[in-house]
Amino acid sequence: MTTKSRGHQLYDLIDEFDLCVLNNGNFTTINYPNRNPSAIDVSFCSAPITPLCEWWVHDDCMGSYHFPTLTRVLLSVDRYQINPPIEKFLYNKTDWTKYNELSISAFSNFEVNNENPLQSYDEFIERLVTLKRDTVPKFVKSNNYRCKPPAPWWNDTCEQSVIKTYKALKLYRRDPTIDNYINYKRLDAVKKKTISEHKRNGWANICNIFSRTTPVSIIWKYIKLFKRIKCNNITYKDEFFVPLLEKLSQNECRVIDNLESYFQINNSIQKSSFLIEPFTWSEFCTSLQSRRNTTPGLDDCPYILIKNLNQSVQKKLLANLNALWHLKKIPESWKTQCVIPILKLDKPPEDPNSYRPISLSSCVGKLNENMIKMRLECYVEANNIIPHVQYGFRRGRSCADSFISLLSDLKYANNNNKSSVCVFLDVQGAFDNVDPGILVQLLSDTGIPDHNVDRAVNSINKALDQLYIYYNDRLALQINPNKSKAMIFSKDFPSNGILYNNHQISVVPNHKFLGVVIDNKLCFDLHINHIITNSLKGLNIIRCLAGVTWGADPKVLSMLYRSIVRSHFDYSCLAYSNSRCVKKLDIIQNKALRIISGAMCSTPIRAMEVETKIMPLCIRRLLLIERYLLKLLSGNDNVLKKIVHFPIQCSAQQTLRGELLRGYFPVLPLIVMQMNEDFKNMVAKVSSLCAVLFMIPNPSLVKVFFWTLNAVFSLQRYMRPSRP
Structure with a gap:
């Protein structure tokens, strides 16, 4: 055997550092037809730990020309804790048609006991759990079974493509013919294409759940999962849980005397029997449809099981809930909850006070509470029990209403010295x-x-x-x-x-x-700097994804930009739209457009906006102001009256030019869209409001026909004629 100069250098390094070769002679490459395989991949270790090492070659090359080589070092006894088996139900693989049919027979002889509804409810949940175990497939994890969790985009199609490629590889290794080699390479190419497509589509689907309130750490966590980077979990000592449990638990429960005195209502409002009537079928369906598939409580009965029950079984559940409602009984499963501490944003994980308790309650109990909440909302709003200045947790109200009310008062006081x-x-x-x-x-x-x-x-x-x-x-x-x-x-x-x-x-x-x-100057320069700081974090994420194959699609990057960057610009744009630093946001958007489109620094901004289909921020702010104004006209009279009561004085010439005075609140849009015959009354309201706010007798409204314009983004009309 002849050895070249590189081989002699390798031998010298082995002798100098006292290394040992762990290879056992197995081949580590895929040989071409009529060629000898090779063991070119060599593993070394120091001499003292060589007896503790186990070395072998993996069977799957995972799309590479080389087979992976694995080394196990037995340094100590395995001290991992042996956990009990984990049973996970796969609801996405359930045949819900079969589940609906079997639910009829499972609850055929079930009758609600109106005298003892608690016993009937326990029997209903027991039958529901039995039906789930018979129809829903489950994944069982044994004590000694350990595996790396699958990627978020992994599905059955990817698994089948990998299995077919692995079988073709084994066939080729047994019979190394040209046909088997071509078949293996063809299936390997199909596998790579399938995995790449599902990885790209999986990331696009995950981007739909991102919003302005999504922490950047959560997005980076998903990126690490897609890149197959393991996220290390924090290990806590027993002393950590003592103050946390003391914080969540209470030594005593306060007892309130004369509780009915706190619920006294104005004498003009008579007590309605609507609140104590049995729940109707329409209330049950509306409440059930509004529920999302969240994590269930200790009874392990999620909403998806209740939604796919037969209608006759759902009516039996409604009858049981009405019996509990009539006798004022609460099942024990509704009183027992699983409390999970969730780390607060930007808080040290070592501090027990940095955690927020989240309770996992029974889904049936939350369904019953939601029906009660719907009745209370209807009763409270109809009788005007809650004051109009309360904006939180009310239907049709938002943070913008509360902020605009405060800002209107401040502007009114400022304008009147x-x-x-x-x-x-x-x-x-x-x-x-x-x-x-x-x-x-x-x-x-x-x-x-x-x-x-x-x-x-x-x-x-x-x-x-x-x-x-x-x-x-x-x-x-x-x-x-x-x-x-x-x-x-x-x-x-x-x-x-x-x-x-x-x-x-x-x-x-x-x-x-x-x-x-x-x-205190109401110029909102600090707020714009705060927006820029948050948007730069999202811009780094877009820049990171632009360099990988599964995240570099311009459509996906545009979607991600709208979710985690532009959403910061949209929120509270009614406040800072007249700030002197508003042009700083345009610079951030221009950087994002260049990353998304891959354009050079000299590319015109308007061309990138057309290419990515992202409108300029100035037009975007006017559009959001229009939408908010139409929302106020549709029903929120309290904020609208406050704005009309404190008019913003501005000259007609400045209004028509679109130049509002700096420091004034822009409550009226400068662009009013043309509407059809059904919206003429709305246009008249906008015109009259414009006259009230800006003191203009006959306002001239600039009309832009957004839905009648057909935007042509193709550059085919500008192409040069083909030369002969």
Whole structure:
């Protein structure tokens, strides 16, 4: 055997570092027909650990010319904990037609016991669990079975393509003919194409769930899963769970005397029997359809099992729930919940206070609670029990309504040379200390006098004293003065401080309210810088995905840009649209367009916008303002009346040019779309509102026919004629 110079160098390195070769002589490459195989892949280790090493060649080459070589080092005894078998139900592989048919026979002799509905409910859940075990396929993980979890995009098609390729490879190794080799290479190419397509489509489907509120760490976690990078789990000691359990548990439960006194309603509103009537079939169907497939409670009965039951079985469940509702009985499974601590965003994982408890409740119990909630919403909204200034957790209300109401008051005071004081209070342990037996009563309005700032601060201090008595005595809640902040919108600085329960509330020049950074000058420069900081994190993700095959599709990148970058621009654009720093956002979008389209720095911006089908931010803001204005016209009269009551004065010439005065709130869009005959009344309302807001007798509205324009993105008309 002859050895070349590189071989002699390898031998010298082995002798110099005292290395041992672990190869056992097996071939590590796929040989071409009429050629000898090779063992070119060599593994080395130091001499002391050579007896502890096991070396072998893997059977699957995984699309490469070389077979993987595996080495196991037996350094110590395996100390992994032996867990009990895991049983996982595969709902995506269930034959729901068969499940629906078998549910009829499973509940054929089931009858609701109106005298003892708890026993009937337990029997119903027991039969439902038995039906699930008989019809839903399951994956069982034994004690000694260990495997790497599959990728998020992996499915049966990918698995079958890999199996076919592996069988063709084994056939070729047994019979190395040209036909078997061609068949193996053909199936291997099909396997690579199938995996690449499913990987690309899987990432596109995951991008649909991303939004502005999705943490960047979650997106990076999905990227690591697609790149097959293992995410290490944090190991906790037993001492970690002691303070966490003490935080979640309570030594005693507060008992409220005269509970009915807290639920007294105005005498003009009579008690309605609608709230105590049995639930109807339409209420049950509406509530069930609105439920998403979330993780079930300890009874292990998700919504998908209830949705696919036969209609006759669902009516039996409704009858059982009505019997429980009539006798005011609650099953024990509804009272027992599985509490899982979830790490808060940007919090240290070693601190037990950094976790938020999430409870996994029974899906049937949550379905019953949702029907009750729907009735309460209808009753409360019909009788105007909740004040109109309450925007959270109400249908048809949003954060934009609350923010616009506050901003309108601040703008009105600023335009009339008045001072405003705004205090942002933080309830300490709001979700942990909420008493379910007490309903929040209407807070009295605390008007700010039209005099100097000191008097306004004194009025705020009196209101805070009353608020302390209300929260501490009536609601058993406490305000956290360390997290509470105050802002003063005035040129003068107050000589008196702002106190709450003899604690000083710090006066800050800016504060984040509902995700918007408000400064005392109302110029929103800090908020735009905050938006840029968040958008750059998403831009790094797009830049990372542009370099891989499964994420470099321009359509997928455009979708991801709209979800995690442009969504930050859209939120609260009503506030900062007149800021002097708004053009900074255009620079961020231009960078994203170049990454998505792969264009050079000299490429015109308008060409990239046409190529990626992403509109300019200035037009996007006007479109969102139009949508919000039409939403106010459709029903939210409280915010609309406040905006109309505090009109924004602007000259007609500036309005027609689209140049609103800086520092004023842009409540009216400058572009009004042409509508058909059914929307003429809406156009008239917009025109009259324009006259009220801008003091224009006959406003000239610029009409753009968006849905009548046919955009042609093809460049075929500009192509040169073919030369002979």
